[in-house]
Each structure stands twice: as structure tokens, then as C-alpha cells.
Amino acid sequence: MSDMDEFLEMFFVECDELLEALSTGLRAMDSATGDVETVHSVFRAVHSMKGAAAAFGLSDLVTFAHRFETVLDELRSEKLDATQSVMVTLHRSSDFLSDLVTAARQSECADQARLKELLNELDDIIGHEDVSTEDEDEGIEFVPLTLDLTPLDGGTPLNTFQIIFSPDAELYRSGNDPVALLFSLQQLGETEVTIDHALVPLLRDWRAEETYLSWKVTLITDEPVGKVNEIFEFVADCAAIEISSFEQPIQNDFFEKNPVATVGSQEQKELANNPQNAEEHKSVELDENKSEKAAKTSNGPGGNANAAASIRVSLERVDKLMNMIGELVIKEAMLYQVIETAGLTNQPDVVSALDGIRQLAGDIQESVMSIRAQPLKLVFQRMHRIVREAADATGKKVRLDTIGENTEVDKTMIERLIDPLTHMIRNSVDHGLEDAVTRQRRGKALEGTITLSAAHRSGRVLIEVSDDGGGIDRERVRKIAEDRGLIAPGTQLSSSEIDSLLFLPGFSSKEQVSALSGRGVGLDVVRREIMSLGGRVMIQSTENKGTKFSITLPLTLAVLEGMLIQLGDQSMVLPITAVQETLRPSSSCLHYVGKTGKLLLNRGELIPIVDIACTFGIRDEPAPLEDGVLIVIENDSHRRAALFVDAIFDQRQVVIKSLEENYGKIPGVSAATILGDGNIALIIDPEEIIFASGMEHARNNLKIAAYG
Amino acid sequence: MPDIQLPEILDQRAAQKVATLLIEEIGKPIKLDASAITRLGTIGVEMLLAAQRQWQSDGVAFEVCDWSANAEKAIATLGLSTTQFQVEVQS
Numbered sequence: 001m002s003d004m005d006e007f008l009e010m011f012f013v014e015c016d017e018l019l020e021a022l023s024t025g026l027r028a029m030d031s032a033t034g035d036v037e038t039v040h041s042v043f044r045a046v047h048s049m050k051g052a053a054a055a056f057g058l059s060d061l062v063t064f065a066h067r068f069e070t071v072l073d074e075l076r077s078e079k080l081d082a083t084q085s086v087m088v089t090l091h092r093s094s095d096f097l098s099d100l101v102t103a104a105r106q107s108e109c110a111d112q113a114r115l116k117e118l119l120n121e122l123d124d125i126i127g128h129e130d131v132s133t134e135d136e137d138e139g140i141e142f143v144p145l146t147l148d149l150t151p152l153d154g155g156t157p158l159n160t161f162q163i164i165f166s167p168d169a170e171l172y173r174s175g176n177d178p179v180a181l182l183f184s185l186q187q188l189g190e191t192e193v194t195i196d197h198a199l200v201p202l203l204r205d206w207r208a209e210e211t212y213l214s215w216k217v218t219l220i221t222d223e224p225v226g227k228v229n230e231i232f233e234f235v236a237d238c239a240a241i242e243i244s245s246f247e248q249p250i251q252n253d254f255f256e257k258n259p260v261a262t263v264g265s266q267e268q269k270e271l272a273n274n275p276q277n278a279e280e281h282k283s284v285e286l287d288e289n290k291s292e293k294a295a296k297t298s299n300g301p302g303g304n305a306n307a308a309a310s311i312r313v314s315l316e317r318v319d320k321l322m323n324m325i326g327e328l329v330i331k332e333a334m335l336y337q338v339i340e341t342a343g344l345t346n347q348p349d350v351v352s353a354l355d356g357i358r359q360l361a362g363d364i365q366e367s368v369m370s371i372r373a374q375p376l377k378l379v380f381q382r383m384h385r386i387v388r389e390a391a392d393a394t395g396k397k398v399r400l401d402t403i404g405e406n407t408e409v410d411k412t413m414i415e416r417l418i419d420p421l422t423h424m425i426r427n428s429v430d431h432g433l434e435d436a437v438t439r440q441r442r443g444k445a446l447e448g449t450i451t452l453s454a455a456h457r458s459g460r461v462l463i464e465v466s467d468d469g470g471g472i473d474r475e476r477v478r479k480i481a482e483d484r485g486l487i488a489p490g491t492q493l494s495s496s497e498i499d500s501l502l503f504l505p506g507f508s509s510k511e512q513v514s515a516l517s518g519r520g521v522g523l524d525v526v527r528r529e530i531m532s533l534g535g536r537v538m539i540q541s542t543e544n545k546g547t548k549f550s551i552t553l554p555l556t557l558a559v560l561e562g563m564l565i566q567l568g569d570q571s572m573v574l575p576i577t578a579v580q581e582t583l584r585p586s587s588s589c590l591h592y593v594g595k596t597g598k599l600l601l602n603r604g605e606l607i608p609i610v611d612i613a614c615t616f617g618i619r620d621e622p623a624p625l626e627d628g629v630l631i632v633i634e635n636d637s638h639r640r641a642a643l644f645v646d647a648i649f650d651q652r653q654v655v656i657k658s659l660e661e662n663y664g665k666i667p668g669v670s671a672a673t674i675l676g677d678g679n680i681a682l683i684i685d686p687e688e689i690i691f692a693s694g695m696e697h698a699r700n701n702l703k704i705a706a707y708g
Numbered sequence: 709m710p711d712i713q714l715p716e717i718l719d720q721r722a723a724q725k726v727a728t729l730l731i732e733e734i735g736k737p738i739k740l741d742a743s744a745i746t747r748l749g750t751i752g753v754e755m756l757l758a759a760q761r762q763w764q765s766d767g768v769a770f771e772v773c774d775w776s777a778n779a780e781k782a783i784a785t786l787g788l789s790t791t792q793f794q795v796e797v798q799s
Contacts, residue, residue: 167750172720178750182785193787200754203731203762208724213754215787 011052013312015101018045020381022094027384029082029090036076040198043072049097053104060110061100067122068093074126089121095385158189158220161228162244166214170238173209182215184231189221214240315411318371325365326559326655332361333652333676362653369556373408376454376463379417380405383452386422390429397436397446398429403453409461410556416533417463417553420526424465424549425450427523432467432547442544444468460577461555466548472541474498481507499539503527531687534670536635562654562673562683563631566647568618571681573654573673578633578686580640582648585625598625600642602632610693611644612684615668633686641690656683668692713741714772718752718779727755735766737797743774748782756793763795770795 025042050065071090074080082090096118103110163185167178185191199212206212219228225245232241336354344350380402391398409417433439433448440446454463474495481487481501493501501507505524523537530537535553554560554577562573583602591599591606598609609630611622623646630642654673659666659682670685712729715722730738740756756772763770772793775783783790 172751177719179748179753179782179785182787186785193785195787197754197757197788200757200761202765203727203755203758204734206727206755206758208720208727208751208755212758213750213786 008056010312011056012101012105014052015049018049019094019098019101020378021045022097023091023381023384026087026090026094030087037198039072039076039082043069043076046072046097049101056104058100058104060115061097061104064093064097064100064115064119067119067126068097071122071125080125086125089118089125091385091388093118093122095388098385158222159224159245161217161219161221161225162242163217163219163228164214164242165217165232165239167211167235167239169209169211171235172211174235174238176235176238178213178215181231181235182217185217185219185228188223188227188231189219191220192218313371315372318368322368322372325361325368326657328361329365329559329653329655330674330676332357334678335676337676365559365653369410369559370408372411372556374411374414375406375408376414376417376461377405378414379421380452380454382418383421383425386425387429387450390426394430395435396429396433396448398433398448398450400425401449401451403451404455407454407456407461409553413461413533413553416529420529420551421452421463421465423523423526425452428465428467428469428547428549432469434470438470442470456555457552461553463551463553464548465551466546468546471543471545471547472499472502472539477501496539499541502539503537536687559653560656560673560683561651563651564649564675564681565631565645566649567613567616567645570616570618571649571675571679572612572616573681573683574631574633574643575670575683575686576651578635580632580634582629582631585628585630590625596622598622600630600632602640602642605640607632607640607642608693609642609644610689612668612689613644613646615689615692616682633690635687635690639690641686641693643686643689654681654683711739711741714745716744717747717749718745718755719747719749720751723749723752723755726752727759730759730762734762735768737769738763738771740772741774742772742779743776745776745779748779750786753783753786753788757788760793760795767797768795769797 022042022045025038025045028038029042046065046069050062050069053061053065068090071080071086071093075082075086080086096114099114100110165178165181167176171178182191182193194216196214196216197212200206201212221227225243228243232239232243235241332354335357339345339350339354383402384400387398387400428450429448433450434442434444436446439448448467448469450465450467452463452465454461456462477498478487478493478501481498481504482489484507486501486504486507487493503523503526505522507522507524527537530551530553533553535551538550538552539547540550541547560573561576563576563579565572565574581602585600589601590609591601593599599606600609609625611619613619614622623644625644628644628646629648630644631648632640632642634640654675656671657673659669659672666682668685668688669682670688671683672680673683675681712726712733714726718726740759760770760772770793772790775790780790
């Protein structure tokens with residue numbers, strides 16, 4: 001990767017963060033909780049993106065961000081009101097800005113028609129307020145220049161420097177003070193100091209150890225740049241400092257004419273047209289972003305006062321570490337086994353040392369997992385856009401409420417959740433919510449609400465998408481399923497079974513294909529995606545009240561708490577989350593159906609007994625039930641089965657190794673792990689076993705029906 | 709209106725102390741006497757700005773009066789003006 005690529009990649013990562021800040025800010029403005037500071041933060045986000053984009057010659061991005069920023073500036077200087085129509089355009093612009101970044105990232109050309117359309121929309125807003133676009137940058141626009149100290153023509157001895165200075169907390173800690181630095185600058189010549197104190201919070205939230213102030217100083221001096229540098233020499237590593245110079249115009253009333261902005265814009269155009277030059281500027285620009293970001297973290301709405309420094313690490317490295325810790329856990333299990341074989345388990349020293357290692361390995365594992373954990377906010381943020389677009393497409397008024405967006409899940413999960421959630425949200429807007437007329441008739445608020453929530457529930461993550469729409473029209477769902485031959489007419493189905501029909505492949509309740517749904521890519525895809533993440537999807541629906549989709553997901557795809565079981569001469573792992581209880585079968589609770597069907601009477605319910613050794617082909621004939629143990633498992637749709645196993649050894653955390661990557665898909669098996677003795681144990685997929693047991697019973701029942 | 713005398717040296721440490729005092733007075737009209745200040749650090753100024761913002765958001769009167777010459781100079785050097793440290797409430 002060349003340096004340029006690296007910087008570009010950094011820029012895109014920054015953009016992602018800025019875009020997030022942008023959309024959060026815009027939403028805060030929507031909800032009227034936003035204050036002037038919110039508008040400022042939105043403005044800063046766009047402004048920073050524009051600045052950095054210029055350094056890379058991304059002209060579409062610069063043009064658009066510039067116009068966008070102009071409107072935001074009108075808002076922040078209160079020349080413009082954030083009316084609903086303005087906000088709609090702002091949201092659209094924010095979405096499009098994100099598209100532009102994506103296009104730039106993939107080196108693609110942006111949608112020019114859309115660009116033009118939105119530019120016009122933004123122009124309209126500016127136009128309404130009768131503001132000329134020429135002077136909007138006054139006092140705000142600043143693009144740093146390089147230190148190009150070519151000798152000045154015309155014999156003027158004066159240099160003009162522009163200094164942007166944002167101190168870190170370290171500057172104060174080391175005993176320095178901006179007052180002294182600014183005072184020294186004043187000694188060099190004529191200065192104009194502009195302070196940016198927009199970040200200073202209310203006293204209640206103020207922290208002496210945080211920094212909230214930054215300065216822009218214009219200095220006209222006959223001293224060379226070296227003198228200016230000298231002043232900042234000792235604080236260079238604890239402040240973001242940009243010193244730029246440009247030629248001094250002849251007039252002395254320089255400040256009044258304010259050519260700073262003009263020079264800045266010219267330079268910027270030049271940059272946009274000349275990427276080679278851009279390289280010289282990028283470090284400066286990125287620095288600016290950094291300081292802005294630092295300021296943002298220390299003062300943002302959810303900002304932690306003690307926001308710590310952070311580093312970016314490639315995911316690959318974290319994965320490698322995770323993998324190595326997996327190996328460590330396996331090695332530790334092996335060590336235990338060796339110690340056991342050597343008969344040393346009764347030595348307290350050995351045991352306590354081993355326990356220490358085990359504890360440590362567990363702690364390391366947890367720490368690495370927390371590195372990989374990311375808040376669901378990253379996914380939830382995107383859903384606002386999906387809702388906006390879906391609402392536009394269907395002409396419905398929809399509000400999205402998000403709850404628990406700081407719930408953390410594994411990074412891989414974050415990426416793979418986007419598609420299923422997008423689909424579910426669109427589904428909720430399109431099918432879940434009624435149109436305005438129907439809602440009015442039913443006495444509901446005209447605006448439909450979709451709630452997206454996340455929470456940790458007993459070691460898993462629960463995500464719910466609920467709407468306050470009409471609920472599932474079960475009669476209609478049933479009819480469609482019958483029409484499409486998905487179920488036999490007249491089949492007895494419970495409400496929840498009808499609801500589950502929505503997840504069948506090929507099910508679409510829309511007779512007409514709309515822009516959003518009805519293309520046959522249905523909830524079955526969502527279910528498959530979620531299941532591939534080790535999760536489950538459920539539906540709950542109440543007529544006229546709404547529908548709720550619940551997704552449960554494991555916290556990580558790397559380890560699993562499992563029950564180690566014996567099947568013939570094989571060891572296998574059963575995920576503990578599925579296990580309800582274990583019992584030794586007694587004849588009083590066993591029932592037999594036909595020749596092979598065995599049922600367990602458990603808590604007033606008859607559940608099928610599955611000899612999984614037979615299922616996996618380890619044994620040909622079922623073993624006598626009294627020789628083993630029954631494990632009652634339940635899936636998320638509350639279907640149960642009793643698995644017959646020879647013995648249960650242990651309950652432990654196992655490191656998941658993908659089988660599909662290394663071998664191939666085995667029905668009934670979700671993955672594998674390596675045990676302490678070096679043997680491979682397969683991890684059973686209880687869901688598939690339950691599903692298969694249902695089929696088995698259906699087949700047996702058919703046999704009974706056929707042969708009497 | 710309680711008067712609080714600002715200390716001679718209003719640096720980071722003193723700013724923290726004054727802030728603690730002021731937080732107890734939040735919601736009440738207040739007048740700060742800046743006549744004794746001989747050294748006013750940036751963090752001190754920042755704290756006063758935060759206080760002004762707090763009182764402004766609560767809609768309660770806030771005033772820093774009798775700025776010493778040194779304090780006034782520091783304020784100007786930082787690009788501010790002493791009038792920015794006032795909240796007037798119209799009764």
C-alpha cells in the first residue's frame with residue numbers, strides 16, 4: 001500500500017466517523033433536543049470532510065460538501081430556520097454525502113443527476129433566504145496552506161501568517177498556557193486573534209483537565225516563519241498547530257477586506273485540480289480532523305469526560321490474536337490432560353498453577369473479545385436512512401426510535417447484521433405499517449413508529465424490530481401460503497405457526513412488486529442470514545397493535561459454552577444455550593409409538609426422543625434407553641426434543657472452528673472444536689436436530705398411517 | 709446576590725476549586741469580583757466561560773466585575789472581551 005493509499009484509507013475511516021456524527025446531529029436537530037452546539041457539530045463534520053476531500057482532489061465531494069456546509073452555516077448563524085422541509089433536504093444531503101464517500105472509496109463516479117438535483121435543492125434553500133453564495137465563507141472558511149516562503153515581490157518586508165492552534169490537555173499539564181504563547185505572538189507584530197469557544201460546555205459538565213478552546217491567529221510581521229515556529233517549539237507535541245503563510249497584499253486594511261477566504265478558496269480549487277499538490281497538504285488536513293475529533297469526543301453528547309486515546313488496529317491482527325488465544329485455550333486443556341495422565345492432579349501446587357493459567361487465558365479471551373466488540377449504533381445509524389427512503393417510497397410517515405444502541409456485539413456480526421435488518425425495517429414500513437388513512441380510521445397517530453431495540457439477555461444479544469401497525473393478517477397469510485402450495489389446504493395451524501409461514505422461501509404477501517418488497521427475496525433470507533450467525537428469529541404479532549420481530553444472537557462467533565457428550569466412541573459438543581434439563585430416563589415417563597418412535601413425558605408434554613448416535617450414523621441400532629442420559633433441548637420457537645446420549649462428561653468453553661471453511665457442511669453440525677487431547681469434537685446444531693426429528697416423526701406417522 | 713472573590717492566581721488548580729464553589733451556587737444570581745486577579749490562566753478563563761454559559765442557560769444573572777488590569781489583558785490576548793462574561797436577566 002503506498003503512502004497515498006494509506007492516507008486515503010485513513011480519510012475514509014475519518015469520513016465514516018464524521019458521517020456518523022453528522023447523522024446523529026441531524027437527528028438531534030429533528031427532535032428539537034438539538035441546541036446551537038448541535039448545529040455547530042453538524043457543520044464541523046461537513047466542514048472537516050470538505051477540507052480533507054479537497055486534499056485528495058475529490059471534487060464532487062468538495063463541491064457538494066461546500067454547498068451543504070453553506071446551508072448549515074446559515075442555520076448556525078440563525079439566518080435560516082430548521083423547518084421541516086429544510087431538515088428533509090439536510091437528511092437527504094447527509095445520505096448523499098455518504099454515497100459520495102462510498103463512490104470515492106470505490107473509485108467510482110457519483111450519481112451526477114442526483115448530485116445536481118440535491119445541489120439545486122440546497123441552492124433553493126440558500127436562495128430563499130436571499131444570501132449570496134459569494135460571501136458565505138467569510139470568517140469561517142480556512143484551508144491551510146503550505147509553508148511556501150518564496151521571497152516576496154514588491155519589496156514589502158511583511159509576512160502574513162495564519163496560525164491555527166488547538167492545545168491538547170497535555171499542554172496545560174506540562175505547565176504551558178496559551179495566554180503566554182498568544183502574548184509572544186503579539187510581540188512579533190500585528191495580530192488578530194479569533195477564539196473558538198463553541199465547545200465550552202455548561203459549568204456542570206466542565207472539566208479542568210479537558211480542553212475546549214482553540215484559536216486562529218492572523219499575524220502580520222516582518223519576522224520570518226522561524227520566529228513563529230520558535231514560539232510553538234516546546235508545545236508542538238501537545239497541540240495541533242498549523243502555521244501557514246501567504247503573501248501580504250499591498251493594502252494595509254487587509255483585515256477589513258478579508259481576502260483570507262478568497263485565498264483559501266483559490267487554493268482549494270487548485271488542490272481539487274491537482275492531486276499531486278494535495279499530498280503536501282494532507283498531513284496538515286488530517287491533523288485538523290484529528291483535533292476536531294478529539295474535541296468532539298471530549299464534548300460530544302455521549303462523550304466520556306475521560307475519553308482515552310485510541311489507536312486503529314486492522315481487524316486482521318485482532319483476528320489473529322483471537323485465533324492464537326483459541327489455541328492457547330486448547331493447549332491449556334491439553335496440559336491439563338497431560339498432568340492428569342501423569343497423576344499429578346492431587347498436587348495442590350500443580351492444580352493452583354493450572355487454575356491460574358486457566359483464569360488468565362479466560363481473561364485474555366474476554367479482553368480480546370471486548371476489542372472486537374462494537375456498539376450496534378453503527379448498524380442502527382444506517383437504519384434511519386433506510387426508514388427515510390422506505391417512507392419516501394411508500395408515501396407513509398414513519399418515525400424510527402432506537403433503544404440500546406450502545407449494546408455491543410462482535411464486529412463480524414455488525415457487518416453481517418446490516419442486510420437482514422435493512423430487510424426487516426423495509427418490511428415493517430412496507431407491510432407492517434398501515435397507510436395514513438387506515439391509521440386515522442383506527443384512531444392511531446398518523447405517523448407510524450418503528451422501534452429498533454437491542455439489549456443483552458442472558459449471554460446473548462436480543463434485537464427487536466417492532467412496529468405499531470396492523471399486525472399480521474393471518475387469514476391472508478394462510479390463504480397466500482395455500483395458494484402458493486406452501487401448505488396443504490385446511491392444515492391445522494396455530495397462530496404462531498401461521499406467523500412462521502412468513503419465513504418460508506417464496507412467500508410474499510404483496511401481490512404487486514413494489515420498489516421495496518415483493519421480489520421474492522423474503523424473510524427466509526433474513527432468517528437464513530441470522531441463523532448463519534448462530535442466531536434465531538421469532539415473530540410476535542397482535543392484531544391492530546403491531547408486529548415484533550425478535551432476533552437473538554450469540555455475543556461472539558469465536559467461543560461457545562458447551563456440554564461435552566459421549567456418543568459411542570465419539571465426543572461431541574452441545575451448545576449449553578439449547579439445553580433445558582438432563583435426566584436419566586425412567587420407564588414411567590417413556591412412551592412408545594409404533595415400532596421405533598419413542599417419546600418422553602416431560603412437564604406434561606410428550607416430546608420426541610432422538611438417538612443422535614443413530615442420526616450421525618455412529619450406531620446403526622438405537623441403544624437401550626436405560627444405558628444413557630436424556631438431554632431436553634428447546635429451540636427458539638419453543639419446540640422441544642430429548643436427545644439420547646451415552647454420557648455427559650463436562651461443561652466447558654470451546655473454541656469454535658468453522659467446518660464449512662475447512663471441510664464442508666454437515667447436516668446437524670454447526671462447527672467443530674479441538675479438545676484437550678487433540679481430538680476434534682463436532683458441535684451439534686440443536687435447531688437442525690429438532691427440525692429433523694420433526695420430519696422423522698412425520699415420516700413414521702405416515703408409515704403408521706399406511707400400514708396401520 | 710452572593711459575591712465571590714476570585715483568587716489572585718486563577719490557574720488550572722484554582723479554576724477547579726472555584727468551579728466547585730460555583731456549582732453550589734448554580735441557579736442563584738451571582739457576581740464574581742475579579743479585582744484581585746494578578747494571573748489569569750487560560751483554564752481559568754475557560755471555567756468562567758463555562759460558568760457564564762451555565763448561568764445563561766438557566767436564565768439567571770451572572771456578572772464578573774472589577775476586572776484587574778492583568779485579567780483584562782489576558783482576556784484580550786485570548787481574543788475575548790470582558791463583556792462576554794455577563795448574563796443579564798430582564799425582569
